[in-house]
Amino acid sequence: MSSSRTAAPEPAEWTRGPVADLFSSYVATAALSAAEQLGILDQLAEHGEAPFGNGGDERLDDGVIRSIHRTLHWANVVEVKNDELVIPGALFDAAYAARGYIYWLVKGCGELFSTAPDVTSTKRRTGTFYHRDMRAVALGSRLIGEEEVEPLFDRVLADPPVEKVADLGCGSGQRLIRILGNHPGARGVGVDISHASVQLATESVDEAGLTDRITVLQGDVLALEPRPEFADVDTVTCVFMGHDFWPHDSCVRTLRRLRTAFPSARRLFICDVVRTTELPGRDTTIFTLGFEAVHALMGDYLPTYEQWHEAFEESGWECRSVQPSTAPPNGYLFELTPRTGE
Numbered sequence: 001m002s003s004s005r006t007a008a009p010e011p012a013e014w015t016r017g018p019v020a021d022l023f024s025s026y027v028a029t030a031a032l033s034a035a036e037q038l039g040i041l042d043q044l045a046e047h048g049e050a051p052f053g054n055g056g057d058e059r060l061d062d063g064v065i066r067s068i069h070r071t072l073h074w075a076n077v078v079e080v081k082n083d084e085l086v087i088p089g090a091l092f093d094a095a096y097a098a099r100g101y102i103y104w105l106v107k108g109c110g111e112l113f114s115t116a117p118d119v120t121s122t123k124r125r126t127g128t129f130y131h132r133d134m135r136a137v138a139l140g141s142r143l144i145g146e147e148e149v150e151p152l153f154d155r156v157l158a159d160p161p162v163e164k165v166a167d168l169g170c171g172s173g174q175r176l177i178r179i180l181g182n183h184p185g186a187r188g189v190g191v192d193i194s195h196a197s198v199q200l201a202t203e204s205v206d207e208a209g210l211t212d213r214i215t216v217l218q219g220d221v222l223a224l225e226p227r228p229e230f231a232d233v234d235t236v237t238c239v240f241m242g243h244d245f246w247p248h249d250s251c252v253r254t255l256r257r258l259r260t261a262f263p264s265a266r267r268l269f270i271c272d273v274v275r276t277t278e279l280p281g282r283d284t285t286i287f288t289l290g291f292e293a294v295h296a297l298m299g300d301y302l303p304t305y306e307q308w309h310e311a312f313e314e315s316g317w318e319c320r321s322v323q324p325s326t327a328p329p330n331g332y333l334f335e336l337t338p339r340t341g342e
């Protein structure tokens with residue numbers, strides 16, 4: 001059988017250069033994710049230097065730490081000096097700002113990417129056919145939100161002040177902790193379907209000394225029913241999980257159900273990343289390819305900006321304001337109020 005493919009290039013043409021960089025970039029993202037979890041990035045950000053290797057910390061394998069440092073040196077994230085010291089490299093500040101995206105991608109979703117050929121089979125796409133590290137997803141999402149989304153929430157929740165807030169898909173619980181820190185008399189309830197996230201949020205609330213003001217519940221946001229903890233909630237927030245409401249009919253049902261589950265809610269804030277419609281190119285923003293690829297692998301529908309507004313209209317919510325975000329890219333914060341008379 002003949003092939004129309006042109007003759008293969010000589011090894012000298014592809015063992016260095018753009019394709020080789022694709023390979024090395026995969027290793028570098030894994031190294032950056034590991035450096036985040038091990039505290040290496042925080043150490044460099046705080047002190048400006050670190051030992052090359054484990055620095056005598058026998059809890060960490062010296063060879064592995066040196067490999068992480070060497071890989072990040074290749075990526076210009078750090079600079080290894082005389083095989084003794086590591087200092088921030090030319091790209092350190094940008095990489096540090098993006099560490100939440102990298103951790104979400106590698107630690108949170110890495111296994112899903114590695115099994116992509118398997119979960120592509122339609123025969124296998126039933127039941128629980130994939131796995132993600134939801135604790136890592138929650139931690140990565142928290143870092144992603146800290147740059148712009150959480151300060152945005154601080155502003156929009158300031159007036160009128162919150163009395164009781166419910167955070168749907170509460171993840172690490174840090175949003176609730178932050179909101180209650182800004183509203184000393186308020187109370188909160190967090191809901192998440194993931195046991196790992198509920199455990200993480202519970203730990204965070206306990207560490208913050210807020211167990212008397214915050215309740216964390218395990219539950220499916222798509223099927224919430226009225227319960228005593230929800231009765232007096234005046235503000236509902238939902239960050240980075242609104243796409244789980246979809247497709248359209250499911251989203252409309254969920255939005256209507258939220259009005260019933262939270263009968264006193266005056267405001268619903270949904271912050272999420274929308275699906276892009278153009279083909280990706282050289283200027284494609286961070287997170288976009290990963291976010292859309294992960295949800296395609298999981299079989300989750302991602303709505304566009306226009307589709308969100310169609311669902312709001314049909315479900316009886318009025319969209320009072322929309323605020324776009326730069327980080328994450330293609331993100332929007334929708335402020336909704338129940339439409340009167342419906």
